[in-house]
Amino acid sequence: LGVAEIENRQVLEDLCKQPLLAAKGYAVIHFDSPDRRGIDTGFLYQKGHFQPTSYKNYALIVTEDETDKKAKDKEKVEDTDDNVVDIKTKRIYTRDQILMTGLLDGEEMHFIVNHWPSRRGGEKRSSPLREAAAALNKKIIDSLQVINPNAKIFTMGDLNDGPFNKSVKQVLGAKGDEKEVQPLGLYNPAEKLMNKGIGTLAFRDSWDFFDQIIISEPLLRKDYSSWRYWKAGVYNAPFMIQQTGQYKGYALRNGALGPGYSDHFPSYIYLIKEAKK
Template identity: 70%
Template sequence: MIRKSIVLFFVLFSFFAAIAQQKQYKVHTIAFYNCENLFDTTNDPKINDEEWLPSGSQSWTPEKYQKKLDNLSKVISEIGVGENPNSPTVLGVAEIENRKVLEDLVKQPLLVNKDYGIIHFDSPDKRGIDVGLLYQKKHFKPTSYKNIPLIIYRNAENVKAKKDEEEKTDDKTEADNLGRVYTRDQLLVSGLLDGEEIHFIVNHWPSRSGGEKRSSPFREAAAALNKKIIDSLYQINPNAKIITMGDLNDGPYNKSVKKVLGAQAKKEDVQKQGLFNPMEEMSDRGIGTLAYRDAWDLFDQMIVSEPLIRKDYSNFTFWKAGVFNKGYLMQASGQYKGYPARNWNGVPGYSDHFPVYLYLIKQM
């Protein structure tokens, strides 16, 4: 009897496996990439871009700029191809100087046939670095988009941070005489992904300039703004499908993400109209997107709204997420072997961050 039961089990298993294999799914890759100082070579008097000019400290020539574009286009063309041969349908980007650099990027040979559209606004960041969104026009149709400013002020006691508490970063948080901190806007884009409404929020939260603890209130304010945007979308549609992505300058475990935004690490802990953060489990396993003082952290994150984790494959549903960390994106030797292969001493690299991505799937 036991032997017959085992045989029956394998017959049934083979039957259901065959049925599962017959199911076909439409897959879209959604990604985010901090492009690390994607500046052109033209002086813009409205921003502090002097470092990234041919005469600047980086000796940023047209040839170096083109090499940077080549590098980034190679990465973008390959993100997520392990499960989906198409490059990202939607890609959020950070640390880009202006719309022109995005126009130059999507014209690169590896990307031009993808016919990417561009959504971009100039932010008040003093260095002129912005966020933006690229999307494949044949799959995603924007219906609305706007930039939402983060208005924050530096407290008087925080103006002078101790040098030994400063983290080395070229992403400085600057304030004016009134203490207003000028940082990146949050970009909200709503549209139809193959006919289904999806909302994307692209973030680049305030840096850790001045030290993690001193600067934490700025990122908590950014998280509060992000939560306000998400709640407003939920108020319009309780079943809103939202993906908030970006370089948060905090990990999944920090207060800004865990407490203020309320992102949960486990699907079963996500309440209705809550948020699921698949990056927290990766962070717990030691996977990171950037390295500092021989320690990895996962600042680049993809967080999804509760309706995207419902097991309804007749509509687009979250499948899985990942960090794109191929070997060629890492330093091959020297003190920083294994770190992201960033721009270094005026030599164009890829980025000091690895890209992150997730897959949305829908049964065909």
């Protein structure tokens, strides 16, 4: 599980101790983020199935010069996330990207968890910040593929952009059609889901798909003797959906009417392989 907007490591450890999860043997990978609000990213994994071999955080260095500071807050966005600027250095302190490598039932996999800069100040004006995040992400992926061109890589998280935005489509180069994915390329199943009207968050009655899981080409191959991609989806069970009022049908978030879960639905993918005879 790649997780975003986490207050601290203790939150994840407490979650793993909850009665419904305790017996499943979850463990935590977490780094403190430089984000000024103190929100982090991290991973949860089941020790019985996954053994980390390395993990590292990569800082995203972006400055206010990469966006239009005059435009800040001119376009209101329903988002509590803010790109907080250091007055002296002009650096925007945002989340690191975390790379975790390990063995999934004995097979090496690489996972990157992201929470890219927000859309504060407007989508277009803040786009260079997310394009910089995508460039860092691509650099991490490229470094893994230099070592092993057949690396199985998953990059995931709240990208604050959809599958058709420049950061994902052009900078990462993620394809929405499996047939178009070349060796060393990336496949984004969120593109097909969004074309069907499925999203992970809604704003002004329009759905978008920020919470993506993008995979490398070897996971698309049809030799099922090892783990391969099968299908993707969005987990939006009824208890997670606002049932009444102005935001009926949206993700159930905390509000005046009571506690909720998140303003985003989580996305997921399935991997499959042939059973051993």
